[in-house]
Amino acid sequence: MRMPGGWWRSKSTPAKVETYTRWTYHFFAVFEVVVFGLPVLAQVPLRFSGWLFAALCGHALLSTATASRAVDWTRGRREQPLRLMGTLGAVTALFAAATLLVTDALPADSESLGALGSLATGAMGVGVGTITLGMRRRRWMAALVAGFAVGCLALALLLHAAPDDAVVAALALMLFPGFMAFAAAFSVWLLNAVYELDEARETRARLAVAEERLRFGRDLHDVIGRNLAVIALKSELAVQLARRERPEAVEQMIEVQRIAQESQREVRDVVRGYREADLGVELTGARGVLNAAGIACEVRGETAGLPAEVQSALGWVVREATTNVLRHGDAARCDVGIRVLEGRVVLTVENDGAESGGVEDEGVENEGPANRGAAGAPLEGRGSGLAGLRERLAAVDGTLEAGRVRKGVFRVVAEVPLAVNEATA
Numbered sequence: 001m002r003m004p005g006g007w008w009r010s011k012s013t014p015a016k017v018e019t020y021t022r023w024t025y026h027f028f029a030v031f032e033v034v035v036f037g038l039p040v041l042a043q044v045p046l047r048f049s050g051w052l053f054a055a056l057c058g059h060a061l062l063s064t065a066t067a068s069r070a071v072d073w074t075r076g077r078r079e080q081p082l083r084l085m086g087t088l089g090a091v092t093a094l095f096a097a098a099t100l101l102v103t104d105a106l107p108a109d110s111e112s113l114g115a116l117g118s119l120a121t122g123a124m125g126v127g128v129g130t131i132t133l134g135m136r137r138r139r140w141m142a143a144l145v146a147g148f149a150v151g152c153l154a155l156a157l158l159l160h161a162a163p164d165d166a167v168v169a170a171l172a173l174m175l176f177p178g179f180m181a182f183a184a185a186f187s188v189w190l191l192n193a194v195y196e197l198d199e200a201r202e203t204r205a206r207l208a209v210a211e212e213r214l215r216f217g218r219d220l221h222d223v224i225g226r227n228l229a230v231i232a233l234k235s236e237l238a239v240q241l242a243r244r245e246r247p248e249a250v251e252q253m254i255e256v257q258r259i260a261q262e263s264q265r266e267v268r269d270v271v272r273g274y275r276e277a278d279l280g281v282e283l284t285g286a287r288g289v290l291n292a293a294g295i296a297c298e299v300r301g302e303t304a305g306l307p308a309e310v311q312s313a314l315g316w317v318v319r320e321a322t323t324n325v326l327r328h329g330d331a332a333r334c335d336v337g338i339r340v341l342e343g344r345v346v347l348t349v350e351n352d353g354a355e356s357g358g359v360e361d362e363g364v365e366n367e368g369p370a371n372r373g374a375a376g377a378p379l380e381g382r383g384s385g386l387a388g389l390r391e392r393l394a395a396v397d398g399t400l401e402a403g404r405v406r407k408g409v410f411r412v413v414a415e416v417p418l419a420v421n422e423a424t425a
Contacts, residue, residue: 012198013194013198013330014191014194014195014198017190017191017194018071018075018191021071021187021190021191022067022068022071024187025063025064025067025068025071025129025130025133026064026067026068028063028067028126028129028130028180029060029061029063029064029067029126030060031126032056032059032060032063032122032123032126033056033057033060035118035122036056036118036119036121036122036123037052037053037056037057037119038053039115039118039119040052040053040056040115040116040119041053042115043111043112043114043115044102044112044115044116045106045112048102052098052099052102052119055095055098056095056119056123058091059088059091059092059095059123059126059127060126062084062087062088062091063088063126063127063130065084066081066084066085066088066130066131066133066134067130067133069081069084069134070085070130070133070134071133071191073134074133074134074188074191074192075191075195080134081134082134084134085131085134088127088130088131089127089131089144091127092123092124092127092128092131092148093148093151095120095123096120096123096124096148096151096152096173097151097155099116099119099120099123100116100120100152100155100156102116103116103117103120117173120173121172121173121175121176121177122176124148124173124174124176124177125176125177125179125180126180127177128144128145128148128177128178128180128181129177129180129181129183129184130184131144132144132180132181132184132185133184133187133188135185136188138185141181141184141185144181145174145177145178145181148174148177149170149171149173149174150170152169152170152173152174153166153167153170156169156170201293201326201327202327204293204326205323205326205327208289208323220267224263224266224267227259227260227262227263227266228263230259231256231259231260231263234252234253234255234256234259235252235253235256237252238252238253238256278311278312278315279303279306279310279311279312279314279315279318279338280303280304280311281315282315282316282318282319282322283299283303283318283336285322286299286318286319286321286322286336287299287336289322289326290322290325290326290334293326294332295325295326295331295332295333295334295351296332296333296334297333297334297335297336298333298334298335298336299336299337299338300335300336300337300338301336301337301338301339302338303338306345306418307418309396310345310396310416310418313392313393313395313396313398313414313416314338314345314347314414314416316389316392317347317349317389317393317400317412317414318336318347318349320386320388320389321349321412322334322349325349325351328354330353331351331352331353331354332352332353333351333352334349334350334351335348335349335350335351336348336349337350340418343417343418343419344415344416344417344418345415345416345417345418346413346414346415347413347414347415347416348411348412348413349411349412350405350409350410350411350412351409351410352408352409353408354404354408354409354410386400386402389414393414393416396416396417397416397417398414398415398416398417399414399415400412400413400414400415401413401414
């Protein structure tokens with residue numbers, strides 16, 4: 001059963017910002033109708049209020065459609081909605097002009113003037129702010145705001161208003177549209193920045209994997225490259241000696257066999273060193289990577305004196321948990337603790353900013369022994385990362401618990417006995 005608000009928690013941080021931006025401008029359309037339109041029905045004469053309110057509702061719907069298309073264009077999903085933007089600009093200008101004409105038709109002491117002025121300001125603000133969402137150049141944004149200001153000034157002068165009053169009225173009418181244009185530009189910048197940061201996080205994770213592969217490749221090249229060259233040379237020499245029926249060929253082939261066996265042993269050593277993670281090194285690396293990513297990391301406890309098998313198993317837990325903190329959620333802090341309790345080593349990795357019930361076992365909350373199979377084996381449908389950790393820990397009679405402990409906080413707890421069974425190890 002889907003938890004209330006689960007659709008929001010399941011979204012990534014960039015998707016949340018995009019949803020927030022989109023629905024903010026949808027709310028602006030409702031705000032336009034409620035705050036600026038309803039007072040018109042109560043304060044403006046009936047012969048004007050009905051069609052003004054209907055036109056305002058149409059303007060709000062057009063603004064909503066334009067905002068949605070503009071946000072999609074910002075993220076590269078659609079083409080730039082130039083027709084919608086042009087239509088919205090024309091409708092906004094005509095509506096503002098009609099409102100000012102109605103203002104001029106009413107007596108100078110009419111109580112409706114304030115409501116009509118607010119109506120024109122609100123329509124221009126929402127319209128200009130929505131159109132700005134579909135622009136990238138600041139000059140165009142400034143030109144749009146300036147164009148509406150000049151239009152208001154020209155219309156006021158045509159209605160025989162005093163020049164000083166016309167200038168003041170035009171500037172007053174453009175305060176809200178100018179603010180809305182600035183807010184739209186900032187919203188687009190923020191949305192793009194959040195997506196770029198998320199892509200940078202994914203790139204950093206991929207680079208870390210690529211760097212580890214390069215290190216492993218270099219180690220294999222250093223170990224195997226020289227030995228293979230010697231084997232090839234001695235094999236060629238043995239062939240030449242065998243063709244001449246020289247007894248030294250046997251000695252060369254024995255040397256080739258020895259080098260091949262030595263190479264095999266060295267490869268096993270490299271692979272063993274790659275698969276065995278040192279807990280102290282992993283903790284230092286995790287703290288450095290998280291601090292570089294802007295995540296405060298605190299490590300408590302000592303690793304000295306722990307058996308090599310325990311350090312290797314827990315080192316993999318630290319490595320996997322660090323990767324998950326970087327790739328999932330929006331953490332600001334991560335705490336790592338190591339304790340020895342009653343013959344067992346307990347490693348705890350806890351981070352805030354968890355966006356879902358689990359990191360890879362999504363939707364699992366406070367996963368304990370009841371949610372695991374025998375010997376800590378993962379249940380069907382679990383993520384491969386945590387499942388792989390359980391297999392490693394099960395090899396040393398260890399257990400793993402992972403899940404949300406409270407709102408926004410995710411915790412991984414691994415326990416490994418100090419006395420590791422020799423056969424299992």
